Amino acid sequence: MTVPFLDLTEQYRTIEDELTEAIRGVVESQSFILGPEVAELEQEVAEYVGARYAVGVASGTDALLLPLKALDAEPGSEVIVPSFTFFATAGAVWNAGLKPVFCDVDPETFNVTAESLERVWTDKTVAIVPVHLFGQMAPMKEVMAVAKARGVFVIEDGAQAFGASSPLGSAGAVGDVGTYSFFPTKNLGGFGDGGMIVTDDEGLAEALGKTRVHGGRKMYHHETVGTNSRLDAIQAAVLRVKLRYLDMWAEKRRKNASYYTDTLSGIDGLTTPKSLDGFKHVYNQYTMKVDRRDELKEHLKSRGIGSGIYYPVPLHLQQCFHQLGGGKGDCPVTEELCQKVLSLPIYPELGEERRGLVTQEIKRFYG
Numbered sequence: 001m002t003v004p005f006l007d008l009t010e011q012y013r014t015i016e017d018e019l020t021e022a023i024r025g026v027v028e029s030q031s032f033i034l035g036p037e038v039a040e041l042e043q044e045v046a047e048y049v050g051a052r053y054a055v056g057v058a059s060g061t062d063a064l065l066l067p068l069k070a071l072d073a074e075p076g077s078e079v080i081v082p083s084f085t086f087f088a089t090a091g092a093v094w095n096a097g098l099k100p101v102f103c104d105v106d107p108e109t110f111n112v113t114a115e116s117l118e119r120v121w122t123d124k125t126v127a128i129v130p131v132h133l134f135g136q137m138a139p140m141k142e143v144m145a146v147a148k149a150r151g152v153f154v155i156e157d158g159a160q161a162f163g164a165s166s167p168l169g170s171a172g173a174v175g176d177v178g179t180y181s182f183f184p185t186k187n188l189g190g191f192g193d194g195g196m197i198v199t200d201d202e203g204l205a206e207a208l209g210k211t212r213v214h215g216g217r218k219m220y221h222h223e224t225v226g227t228n229s230r231l232d233a234i235q236a237a238v239l240r241v242k243l244r245y246l247d248m249w250a251e252k253r254r255k256n257a258s259y260y261t262d263t264l265s266g267i268d269g270l271t272t273p274k275s276l277d278g279f280k281h282v283y284n285q286y287t288m289k290v291d292r293r294d295e296l297k298e299h300l301k302s303r304g305i306g307s308g309i310y311y312p313v314p315l316h317l318q319q320c321f322h323q324l325g326g327g328k329g330d331c332p333v334t335e336e337l338c339q340k341v342l343s344l345p346i347y348p349e350l351g352e353e354r355r356g357l358v359t360q361e362i363k364r365f366y367g
Contacts, residue, residue, distance in 0.1 A: 003345055003354045005306025006185060010349040011249075015241060022237040029233075034213075037236040042196070044243060048163075049170040051178065051198035053205035056231030057212050060159045060181020063195035064092035064129070066211050066229065067155050067177045070204060071126060073098060078124040082112050083316045084334040085131040088181075089157050090315050093129070099324070101125070102316040104331040108274040110134060110287065110341075114142035127153040132161035132171045134310070134343075135187065135253075135284040136275065140166055140174045147175075155179065160284035162188045163250050167278045172198050182239055187253070187284050188246055190235040252348035253283040256355055260286055260344060263359040267366050285310055286346040293342050299365045305358055308343040 012019070026037060034056070042054040057063050068079065079093045083102040090100040103116040110133045117128055128147055130138040140156075147154045154175030158164070161171040162180050172178020180186075182194035199205050207224075210217055215226030261272045269291035275281045287310060290296055300307050314334045316326035328335065344358055 001354065001357060002304035003306060003350075003358055005308050005343075005345050006347055007349065008184060008189070011347070014349075015245065018241045019238055022241050023234055026233045026237050032233050033230050035233050037233040037240065038231050041231075041236040041240050041243075044240060045180075045196055046198060048243065049178065049198055050173045052200045053198065053202065055197045055199075055205055055208045055212065056236065057195045057197060057208075058229040058231060059193040060179065060183060060186075060195040061088040061092055062212075062227075062229040063159075063179035063181065063197045064088060064155065064157060065095055066208050066227075067179070067197060067199075067204070068092055068096035068098060068127070070207055070211070071096075071098075071153060073126045076124070077126040078122060080112075080117055080120055080125060080128040081315070082116075082129075082131050082133075082334070083314045083331040084110060084311065084337055085133060085157070085315065086159065086311065087315065087318070088159070089129055089131055090321070094321075098126070099124075100315070100321070102314075102324075102326060102331060104333045105133075105337070107289075107333045107337070109136060109138075109276065110273075110337065111136065111138035112143065113139060114146045117143065117146050121150065125150065125152055127155060129155045129157050130175070131157040131159075132164055134273070134287050135161050135164055135282040136273075137161060137164050137166040137171050137174075137279055139276075140168050144168075144174065153177075159183075160186065161282060162186065163246055163280075164282045165280040166276075173200075176201065177204070182235065187250065187282055188239065188242055190238050190242075192232070192235055194231050194235040194239065196231075249348040250280075250282045252350075253346055254281065256346050256348075256350050257281070257283045257286050259352075259355055260346075260359065264288070264362060267363065269366055270362070283346050285343040287341050287343045289337065289340045290342050291340070293340050296362070296365050297342060300358070300361055303357075303361045305361060306345060309341060310343055311341075312338055314338050 159181035211226040215224035
């Protein structure tokens, strides 16, 4: 028996007829860009997360980029992002003409903290981008307190956390803006790229809606210089079908995570992820800290078991950001995590037998 790290085919087979019908409806309508399907998805997403407005865009990266450009900040203004996250978080800041400033993360939750933000704050900081990494929200109560005290903008990166929540609310609906990715591997994934921005600010939502279509509400009339970042109707139709199953899939992910944690806790050299009380974790990834990480990964591979490393290189040490002056030791927790993290298969269709095989081989390795 093999255990793939992720198998999207199994999920597809369970809802194949519904997806086919949804796609056929778009094809028959011949309305492929924005349109009614996208408008319906925007409304459903806004209602699901508890935001007033939602704006569909072409990717999760654009979902970050457009609000950053809407800040209209001076070039070189600083935006704090965690060093331990996917590249797009910092890349969007750079491409908006702003300066990413990298902060460290909590060693147990992998998310930013109020202290890590304060440590790198300067009088040039105009925004912070807390990332809800691996499916668990950052401590937004503390993050928002810091942001409000300093008077800066908060853009939640919820690319891996659609459906997650904390005592303050859903991922994406607590800060000034929330962003999501619908990349196929996400817990709510489309059949290609796609993203969404949510906000309670009507003026901002209207501005973002114009920006995604070259800066105008009427064809060939441009109020601002925007870009092309429109969500395809086929992606919206697929996502609307999948959204109906999201809570059920998340519960299965939590069940798999609970099994892993119960079975693997106590193994010397392995630390299971921490789930905070009062937070709903959606486990886009189940990420452990392990000794002899690369050896364990090879052992699992030799037994036909997939695993993943998120992420092997800290953002502050990426070659493309060398001119920012970052160096080893700047974010010590992140640097250690990049050497130790390993993610296990966690998809909803995993099942008892395959997850049992995963834990059996991990125990064998550390035995």
